[in-house]
Amino acid sequence: MAKLSDVAALAGVSVTTVSRVINNYGSLSEKTKQKVFAAMRDLNYQPNSLARSLQGKQTKLIGLIFPGVSHPFFGELVQDLEDQLFKHGYRVILCNASAGDAEKERDYVRMLQANQVDGIIAGAHNMPVPEYQKINAPLISFDRYLGDNIPIVSSDNYAGARLATSALLDTGARDVWVLTGANRPGNPTNDRLRGYQDVMAEKGLTPHAVEIPFSTAPEVKWATIKRMLSSHVPEGVFATDDMTAIMVMQIARTLGIQIPQQLRVIGYDGTVLTRNYYPELATIVQPITAISSLMIDLLMQRIKDADAQLEARYVLPVRPYAARSLLGE
Amino acid sequence: MAKLSDVAALAGVSVTTVSRVINNYGSLSEKTKQKVFAAMRDLNYQPNSLARSLQGKQTKLIGLIFPGVSHPFFGELVQDLEDQLFKHGYRVILCNASAGDAEKERDYVRMLQANQVDGIIAGAHNMPVPEYQKINAPLISFDRYLGDNIPIVSSDNYAGARLATSALLDTGARDVWVLTGANRPGNPTNDRLRGYQDVMAEKGLTPHAVEIPFSTAPEVKWATIKRMLSSHVPEGVFATDDMTAIMVMQIARTLGIQIPQQLRVIGYDGTVLTRNYYPELATIVQPITAISSLMIDLLMQRIKDADAQLEARYVLPVRPYAARSLLGE
DNA sequence: TTGAAAGCGCTAACAT
DNA sequence: ATGTTAGCGCTTTCAA
Numbered sequence: 109m110a111k112l113s114d115v116a117a118l119a120g121v122s123v124t125t126v127s128r129v130i131n132n133y134g135s136l137s138e139k140t141k142q143k144v145f146a147a148m149r150d151l152n153y154q155p156n157s158l159a160r161s162l163q164g165k166q167t168k169l170i171g172l173i174f175p176g177v178s179h180p181f182f183g184e185l186v187q188d189l190e191d192q193l194f195k196h197g198y199r200v201i202l203c204n205a206s207a208g209d210a211e212k213e214r215d216y217v218r219m220l221q222a223n224q225v226d227g228i229i230a231g232a233h234n235m236p237v238p239e240y241q242k243i244n245a246p247l248i249s250f251d252r253y254l255g256d257n258i259p260i261v262s263s264d265n266y267a268g269a270r271l272a273t274s275a276l277l278d279t280g281a282r283d284v285w286v287l288t289g290a291n292r293p294g295n296p297t298n299d300r301l302r303g304y305q306d307v308m309a310e311k312g313l314t315p316h317a318v319e320i321p322f323s324t325a326p327e328v329k330w331a332t333i334k335r336m337l338s339s340h341v342p343e344g345v346f347a348t349d350d351m352t353a354i355m356v357m358q359i360a361r362t363l364g365i366q367i368p369q370q371l372r373v374i375g376y377d378g379t380v381l382t383r384n385y386y387p388e389l390a391t392i393v394q395p396i397t398a399i400s401s402l403m404i405d406l407l408m409q410r411i412k413d414a415d416a417q418l419e420a421r422y423v424l425p426v427r428p429y430a431a432r433s434l435l436g437e
Numbered sequence: 438m439a440k441l442s443d444v445a446a447l448a449g450v451s452v453t454t455v456s457r458v459i460n461n462y463g464s465l466s467e468k469t470k471q472k473v474f475a476a477m478r479d480l481n482y483q484p485n486s487l488a489r490s491l492q493g494k495q496t497k498l499i500g501l502i503f504p505g506v507s508h509p510f511f512g513e514l515v516q517d518l519e520d521q522l523f524k525h526g527y528r529v530i531l532c533n534a535s536a537g538d539a540e541k542e543r544d545y546v547r548m549l550q551a552n553q554v555d556g557i558i559a560g561a562h563n564m565p566v567p568e569y570q571k572i573n574a575p576l577i578s579f580d581r582y583l584g585d586n587i588p589i590v591s592s593d594n595y596a597g598a599r600l601a602t603s604a605l606l607d608t609g610a611r612d613v614w615v616l617t618g619a620n621r622p623g624n625p626t627n628d629r630l631r632g633y634q635d636v637m638a639e640k641g642l643t644p645h646a647v648e649i650p651f652s653t654a655p656e657v658k659w660a661t662i663k664r665m666l667s668s669h670v671p672e673g674v675f676a677t678d679d680m681t682a683i684m685v686m687q688i689a690r691t692l693g694i695q696i697p698q699q700l701r702v703i704g705y706d707g708t709v710l711t712r713n714y715y716p717e718l719a720t721i722v723q724p725i726t727a728i729s730s731l732m733i734d735l736l737m738q739r740i741k742d743a744d745a746q747l748e749a750r751y752v753l754p755v756r757p758y759a760a761r762s763l764l765g766e
Numbered sequence: 767t768t769g770a771a772a773g774c775g776c777t778a779a780c781a782t
Numbered sequence: 783a784t785g786t787t788a789g790c791g792c793t794t795t796c797a798a
Contacts (some may be wrong), residue, residue: 111774111776112776113775121785122786123775123785123786124778124787125783125784127777127778128783130776134778135783135784140783154547154551154552155551155775156775158552158775159775160775160777161487162487162790162791165776165777167487169530172531178513178516178710179512180509183507183508183512186506186531187507194533199532199545200530201528202501202530202531204519204523219486222483223485223487223791224486326713326714354715358714358715358716358717379507381507381680385680385684387687440790441793442791442792451768452770453771453794454769456793456794457768460793463767464767464768465767466767484792485792488774488790488791488792488793489791489792489793490774491774491775491776491793492774492791494793552775770795770796770797771794772795772796773794774792774793776790778787780785780787780788781785781787782784782785
């Protein structure tokens with residue numbers, strides 16, 4: 109692989125000059141530029157980004173720490189982040205930190221720290237918060253509390269949950285349950301749960317919450333929901349993510365429960381996938397594109413200036429989708 | 438961030454010695470080792486992987502080029518690859534090369550080439566094959582012909598398609614159609630199409646193929662399928678991917694077509710997602726875990742020895758899933 | 767068993 | 783407008 113000095117030799121100039129034309133700074137004569145460009149082409153020269161970064165420059169790499177990309181919501185979010193970061197000239201290191209695997213997450217953070225990325229966007233938190241606080245790379249969090257000076261971007265979980273619950277109640281349902289993920293402190297789930305609880309309380313209705321941790325194996329999840337529906341069929345269910353909502357509907361169908369006559373289901377996330385391949389599912393849409401732009405925007409600010417003053421929380425609006433299907437179209 | 442020389446100073450030894458204990462080679466006295474370890478701990482030392490790689494070492498980075506992670510199949514595949522690569526001590530650079538975006542793919546390949554990754558696994562090919570041939574990094578392909586010395590790993594598309602088509606015919610259906618992705622040369626789709634065609638021919642039946650490129654916007658796809666089903670309802674449809682199969686079923690439902698009595702649908706891919714959230718869908722399961730292990734295995738061989746002699750094609754067995762649901766359970 | 771010193775490929779003062 | 787040169791943090795001969 110050709111290097112800077114090879115180009116310099118072929119073009120008959122010094123390495124500095126070549127470096128200058130590559131980085132386009134200082135004063136260069138047009139003639140020199142052309143000579144250098146020609147030499148670069150001839151040698152099919154590619155700058156060694158390692159050497160460049162070592163010099164103190166940026167690595168142009170961003171670490172993305174999420175629970176994984178096999179879940180449609182995170183798949184879409186990560187894809188969007190990658191797309192937009194690419195346009196900003198950054199590449200992405202993908203770090204899947206499946207729920208519960210604190211060790212892997214820790215490993216990743218350590219590696220990313222070791223001078224390898226210009227910034228981190230994290231949407232997993234198996235690691236204790238204090239360890240996150242120690243990270244000195246620019247860091248933006250998705251939907252989770254990671255530490256005091258770490259901005260959180262999220263959709264309006266509380267409003268979304270209120271919207272979902274109200275949509276259910278609007279159909280006349282009164283016996284409305286919620287199916288949430290793990291109810292850990294700092295988890296977005298909490299706001300969704302609160303939104304549900306508040307609406308129920310305001311209407312003087314009794315809340316019922318069933319907790320199914322995010323990492324639960326699908327088979328177990330299936331069994332849990334089946335058991336629940338077998339013992340009692342609520343009039344409405346608010347599942348705090350679409351996949352769970354879909355599962356509720358599938359199971360209801362196998363149990364011969366009429367949807368939406370007997371049971372109305374609403375989800376949360378509203379990915380492109382569910383909207384297109386499961387359009388009858390009522391849900392609350394998270395603005396994925398807005399979320400990723402904003403996170404990248406904030407990250408870029410922190411990269412430019414490590415002390416950039418940012419808000420602690422950025423809450424993006426959600427919108428309901430297919431709520432009318434709760435009424436049977 | 439502490440560096441090697443800081444550790445050396447604190448431990449009262451030379452940088453060479455510190456380097457030796459880090460890389461564990463040469464002869465070290467136990468006492469020196471302990472001193473150095475202590476110093477490393479004290480300073481919370483992290484080796485700078487950039488500097489290390491610059492030295493000619495590996496970067497321990499693998500580039501993953503796929504159409505994107507928002508599609509469940511690729512999401513699961515990429516997640517699996519990342520998981521396994523992590524265990525091998527590699528991190529992953531995620532490169533989404535959406536169908537049609539040859540420019541981005543080209544950019545990525547150029548970057549990855551520039552001394553940044555130890556190897557590449559590619560499952561997208563918007564770029565012309567000749568450009569792939571030029572890549573001199575170790576390279577393994579998923580399901581696509583990329584060049585003569587580039588091993589291809591894939592599921593048994595031909596057998597899978599035969600299986601799917603036969604399952605449809607076994608229900609008594611005769612008017613069986615296929616819905617394929619873009620029929621480009623070197624695309625896996627072709628083998629699936631061939632499998633379908635061969636089975637139909639063997640039974641003396643007329644094949645009908647409808648082509649819907651992978652990158653088609655969901656809305657357009659929806660309209661296309663709806664138009665097709667509105668003008669004529671086949672007895673069976675083999676969709677060469679699950680998402681399309683699901684869409685066919687959804688649309689059939691809205692059109693009041695009885696499934697499976699009037700129309701039987703079978704897909705391809707059999708991701709964890711579809712199997713768990715759409716269990717009534719008959720499909721052909723690609724062995725994702727086996728695919729990723731094998732690809733990584735081959736890649737590791739090529740990384741160790743650039744000239745490792747590998748087969749041109751590795752075809753992994755598929756298995757049918759929920760075929761009985763075609764008969765109405 | 768340990769250390770000095772020469773790079774890896776590049777950038778950026780500091781000359782000229 | 784262009785060149786010389788000293789590093790960036792690390793590994794690795796070669797010597798002691």
